[in-house]
Amino acid sequence: MFVVNLLLILFSIICSIFLVRWFLHRIALIYAVRKCVEWAADRFHVHQHFKVPELNDSTQQQNLFYRRVSLYLSSLPSLEDSDFTNLFTGKKPNDIVLSVDENQAIQDVFLGARVSWLNQVDRDRGNQIVRRSFVLRIKKKDKRRILKPYLQHIHAVSDDIEQRGAELKIHNHCDGRWKSVPFNHPANYDALVLDPDLKAKIRHDLETFLKSKQYYHKLGRVWKRSYLLYGPSGTGKSSFIAATANLLNYDVYYVNLSQVADEADLNSLLLQTTSKSLIVVEDLDRYVSERSNARITSSGLLNFMDGLMNSQDERIFIFTMNNKDGIGIDPALLRPGRIDMHIHFPMCDFVSFKNLANNYLGVKDHKLFPQVEEIFQSGARMSAAEISELMLVNRSSPSRALKSVISALQSNSKSGGKVATRLSDSSASSPAPPSVTEEGGGAAWKETMPKEFRKLYGLLRLKSSKRPGSLDADEVSLCIGYARKGRFGRDREALCEAERLLNDMGHYNSNCKADMLNVLVAIKVKVKSDS
Structure with missing residues (x-):
């Protein structure tokens, strides 16, 4: 009797193993069949493609819609079904953010129509990225019905993501392109070592600027502001920059003039900046004093500060100097209109x-x-x-x-x-x-x-x-x-x-x-x- 019971137990275990294997095989088979059906259905439809490049090919200006598409795709549940998906740490240590890998496709469904996105990345022979873009693939019969509502849907979702989990970044340039990392500096205006009246005046000026878009446009002026911070090292200029970025919720773009190839490279970097950005140029007096080795002329520097290339809205420029009255400083650099406010950072009192x-x-x-x-x-x-x-x-x-x-x-x-x-x-x-x-x-x-x-x-x-x-x-x-x-x-x-x-x-x-x-x-x- 004992032997019979033992055999029955073994038989039950073996049957269970076969059932599990059959079930898993069936799931995989169903998935494969579904993929084949989708592939065959695509062959009988005419598709239209829409490319969203990261940069404008003619002006090298940043395409803001590219970032919106990137945020939207990162929120899609179907991203987990992609063959290759990147995993990143989010703003909080326990958060995991998914991102589609280069040259991989991701599926989406909107108003009953199926569309796909391809993260297209082109590289040169040296394996350097030369162009990035998202390519939308949509059935031609669905285009008139869903294209405009779908793009509006992407705008709405990306705006919501930015408002819920906006993460500031600091950008540095290399080979004519910006590279960014999260900006987590804890500086704030309450901790700044500045005269209380001056601090209140600066804060009021910044908050007024945020509400003045229509006023600037009415005057025919670009909606931007510029500040000169001058004073000895260690007096709080860098802390002021970080606190301002946190106050305004602006990204920081750090321009190192000594690493810029020429004036065309400087203008290209300027055009690649986005709105809601703080553009920082530190130690301007040191660069000007080393003019003999500089690759940027005085006129090129002046055009960067307020020339026609500098005509993008919602930007704040901050320049720093140790001594604004130093030898070799061109008064034209500091004139009103080019620099809106001069802020002195003295030694501690x-x-x-x-x-x-x-x-x-x-x-x-x-x-x-x-x-x-x-x-x-x-x-x-x-x-x-x-x-x-x-x-x-x-x-x-x-x-x-x-x-x-x-x-x-x-x-x-x-x-x-x-x-x-x-x-x-x-x-x-x-x-x-x-x-x-x-x-x-x-x-x-x-x-x-x-x-x-x-x-x-x-x-x-x-x-x-x-x-x-x-x-x-x-x-x-x-x-x-x-x-x-x-x-x-x-x-x-x-x-x-x-x-x-x-x-x-x-x-x-x-x-x-x-x-x-x-x-x-x-x-x-x-x-x-x-x-």
Whole structure:
């Protein structure tokens, strides 16, 4: 009896396997038959083809409808049935976005009519893409009935997709074409280190621009706006650009003039930009000063800024300079009409400092603020980037961060040692650097340092023929950056040694590391004052 039951069980398993195989085979067979029927039906109909190129062949201008078709096709359920489909990460890490592969077809049904799209990509002998387009294939008998409603349907669906999941992009150019990546910069206007009144004025100007299309056209002007940002490095110009892109929800197009082949290439890049875009040209003064090696003439640059080629709506141009009054700057570049608004980004003052302290340390008021204000009034100046780095490094202790800023400001102050030091040691978790007015402070501080600290301080004394001053804090990124660039001549070895010691700090605790940072940046401060 047991043997019979065992045989019955085996027989049931074998039958189940055969049934599953038959079912799967039937599904595949049905799919194959359906494909054959569709192929045969297509042979008995006359089709018409409509091409949607990515670029206009004559002007190389971007075809906006190409992007709409791309968005629409990415939303079709039938995309999963394509023989080859690309998978990409969406705006959120867990989102998966499908995209039809090159030279692959995808089917769609609209008002009972079946149409197909081909993602056509043409390459040259070097396997470089020379042309991309979508080709719509539709039965001629259905064209009059569905073509216009179908195209309107594509517009509506793509608009909905853009509104629901718009993702900003930053574009860079290579070989005369734009290439983009997602733009996820978190900058916003609330965190910008600018005078509050100036910030409100700029924001109002941008918001007014967004609502002024009809007004500009009534005046016979192109609906665009241009800004010049000028000021020293580290004062917030790049953060302003990122915050503006986020505020307006505009893509960013970064133009590197030194990488543009000629004026025709520059104009071609301009024509390929889309509406709702921020076109950025950084370090314009540096490019103009190197005019002898430039491939773009002054007239070509002026035409790029406001010539006939620059006649597309809904664009904002942003140019940056370190010094707009520098030698070699053509006044015609900056005239009204070509540049609508000049925005100065100065070195950090006390108002900006309080904004940084609130953003980085969560401190709106502190007992050390009066001393910081006094040092600023004495003429001390630092960039917002320098101060923010000091706060970032010491963010776990606001008092410690403020003391580091005070020491750095004192070393940069025009009054130097005349500024009195009033630091309180009670709130610091480690010894603070001595003031420039303290006699013997450097020696006393050395006694509390680890061996590497003393070695570093001694190396600095050995390398400099001048009287060594006491050490003051500044931000460490500039110190190491200057070491790599060798900007301080004979003290380059000291800076390189500082960088090496920083890399060996893994066995110290966080407080000790923070002290080490203050020592390293002190080298940069001292060398700068000696030079």
